[in-house]
Amino acid sequence: SVIMNCYNSDSYLREAIDSVLGQSYENWELIFWDNNSTDKSSDILCSYNDKRIKYYKAAETSPLYNARNLALAQCSGDYVGFLDCDDIWLSHKLEDQVALVDRGFEFVYGAYATVDANGKKISDNLKDLISGEITNSLFRLNPISIGTVLIKKSLLENYRFDSFYNLLGDLDMWVSLSLVCQIETVNNVVEYSRQHDSNTSNTLEDQWKTERRYFYRKFLTLSNSINYPWLILYILKTELLGLIGRR
Secondary structure, eight states: OEEEEESSOTTTHHHHHHHHHTOSOOOOOEEEEEOSOOSSHHHHHHTOOOTTEEEEEOSSOOOHHHHHHHHHTTOOSSEEEEOOTTOEEOTTHHHHHHHHHTTTOSEEEEEEEEEOTTSOEEEEOGGGOOOBSOHHHHHHOOOOOGGGOEEEHHHHTTOOOOTTOSSSHHHHHHHHHHTTSOBEEEEEEEEEEEOOTTOHHHHOGGGHHHHHHHHHHHHHHHSOGGGOHHHHHHHHHHHHHHHHTOO
8 A cells, every 4th residue: 555645735746646656566556645635636636547546535634644644544455655745756666675575574665865846866865774673773863764665554553653743753653663673674765755845844843842852752751761872862962952943
């Protein structure tokens, strides 16, 4: 199951959908969750004639991570991937990752390259990939873009995105899952992640400190912090950035 959460995302939507249709692995369903858009997103989606595409429109707009949970409830596949409406999958993304999940891995991800609004490559994160028991490392650096993951659905049935977040919901989920399973990587780029002025992370700067504090307090109550020294450094970094007024 491929989840695409959409809210007024018509600018790059066709490129995102086409990148799913262009996958070399073809046994997928696309769960398109329209979060009550008011632009041309629904018209673009409905212009496709493919039975694998399943369209759901919310009666009202809800926060992103609540919308992700609502879309998850509609999935029928054994594994779940995510693609945001401004990003692009490389054609081998699913094929490469299905080969790993067929070997028994419950959570796999790959590298991503950042591109600008016009699709020009800015950089990639291939050198930062980590695998195995990565909880402590995630507090230092999160190399996982949501568009690069493939996760066993039965694992997600015991976890949901925390709807408190607008920014850190992905990292919160990765840390939670890393506590119960090992994480494997595909060592090549599988997604182009688009950076532009309308990215949520660029428009909600005031929320960074609040969400970071909520994040570290949550995991301080769940885990012995002595086992995760990078969590302590994450706390110090959060508070220092708060003092100097930076995100």
